[in-house]
Amino acid sequence: MRSLYNCLKRPSLRYFLVSAVFLLGSIRLTAQQELTGIRVGGKVPDIALTGLRNYSSPDIKLSEFRGKLLIIDFWASWCSPCLSMIPKIDSLQKEFTGKVQFLAVTYEKESVAKPFAERMRKRVPSPVPELYEDKALHNLFPHRELPHYVWIDGAGTVLAITGFTDVNKNNIEKMLTGAPGLRTKRDYYTKYDRSKPLFIENNGGGGSTVIGRSLLAGFIPGLNSGSSAPDKLHDTLPFLKITCRNTTIPKLFELAYGEGKIMHARVMLNVKDSARVKFPESADAAVKEKWVAENAYCYELWGPKNTAGYGFELMRQDLNRYFPDYSAKMEKRSVTCLALVRTSKEDKLTTKGEEPAVTADRFGCTLTNTFLSHLITRLDFYYLQNLPYPIVNDTGFTGRVDLKINGNLGNLEAVNRELAKYDVTFTKKELEIDVLVISDKN
Structure with missing residues (x-):
């Protein structure tokens, strides 16, 4: 199946994104460009203001307010903090009459803002002049x-x-x-289209402040299939990261629920319609290619390294949302296994106590003063992964061993010939083990 993924060249017409993104900070932190205008310490030109309301004259020059502390209040009718400030500003204007002049300014059309302001004024009369549809002051102070x-x-x-x-x-x-000045509020502009996914093609910035996310996408042509999950003992990444590339639904659930410790032979499908979840092994290449393009997914979860459950619990929650037709759980089931068993009572495995070491590739494996689990895991996950049986250790031997196999680890007969030297062998056997059962939700 991996080779099939690698050779697919047809572009996928389906690509979707579902994400839960947790951001650190606000739009200021994802800024692309700081807005400029007259800064602190700069002189304000004596511009004309026309259409002033709630003032002695509708058309004045800004110099009309010289000699007082002028505080320009830029607001909008949709802005909740702006509205909450209206009573406070009215009160301050009355308290500092003759010394301070507030000026309420909005870019909104008068037909929108004025009726709103009038309704407010019926409840609380205001001494603050108002300017609608402003452009001049907005241009000076963007x-x-x-x-x-x-x-x-x-x-x-x-x-x-x-x-x-x-x-x-x-x-x-x-x-x-x-007295010394106040801290300066800085405003930035970041291009954002709310009809498009956040951070895709720099929408809303490049995502430099994201501290956690999960993402699901459809099949991506040319991307090799596979998955990776954090290893608690050897993980060197500064953050938690789980990735699946062009992966089937059973494989996604396998990683999420098995936490990287089970293979496909331990996965049982209990679904009425298997067309979406079962790879068509006997179909021709064109059918297989089409099936993969329609039923493979890419998933990624990353976030803080101290995420509870090392991220697998979050992945399980994601899959339950993304694929609501299915449920999955680990169960004890009696299944046919490829079990490593003893062929005699003689112990030919116990280590002689040298420095612990493991070396393995397709052509052999050497275990020195270590555990049989190293051999079992490598055969189960890599060299014999295409066999339809879970590979387990049923020798009852839990101590450290010395063992050497000179032969093709991808050939069961070759492996058993080498294991015969230690009076152990792999054989089919019914055992009760943990398996992942994927079922229809209802």
Whole structure:
């Protein structure tokens, strides 16, 4: 099946993405470009303001407010923090009459913002002038996040650019007395299209602040099939990562529930319609190729290394969501196994106590002062993985051994000829072992 995946060349027409993304920080951290304009310390030009409401004249110059601390309040009718600030700003305006002038400014059309403001004013009359459909002040002080406040002194110099948490009585008094300035609110622009997946093709940035995610995609032509999972003893990555490439549904469940410790021979399908989950072994190449393109998936989970359950529990939750037609669980079942058994009572395995070592490739295996599990695992996961039987150790021997096989580990007869020297052999045997049962959900 691996070779089939590797040779597929037809482009897949189906590609989808399902993800759960956990972000560190906000849009400011995924910034591509900081917005520029008049900065703190800069002089504000004496621009004309037209269409001013709730003021003595509708058309004025900005210099009308010279001699006072001018605080421009950029807001919008959809902005909850903006609305929550209205009573507070009204109160501050009344408290600092003659010293401070607030100016409420929105880019929204007057037909949208004015009716909203009028409804607010019926409840709480306001002394703050309002400017609708503004472009001039927005061009001088571009921003992305609301509310946005620009503090300008009586001479027309920008003293501060802040968020709403800085607008309070204490800070106003500091500014009026010339105390050190407030922290500067910075705004950034990141291109984002909400109709497209986050971070794909740099939508919303490159994803540099992602600290965890899971992703499911369809078959990807040209990508070799396989999977990898964290090894608690030898994992050197600074983060947790589980990956499956062009993998079938049973293989996905096998990794998630077996946690990398079981192979396909321990997976039992209990489904009425197996067309989606069972590879058509006897079909011709074209049918196999089409089946793989329609029924193979790519999955990846990564996140903090201290993730509970080393990520497998999260993977199981993902698969239950992504494939709601199926359920999976580990069960004890009596199945035919390829069991390593003793052929005599004589012990020819116990180690002589040299330095522990394991060497293995397709042409042989040497175990020195170590455990039989090293041989069992290599045969089960690699060299004899295509056999339809789980490979288990049924010798009852749990101690350290010395064992050497000179022969093709992919040939069971060759392996047994070598094992005969130690009075052990592999044979078919019914045993009760842990298996993964995949069933229809209902």
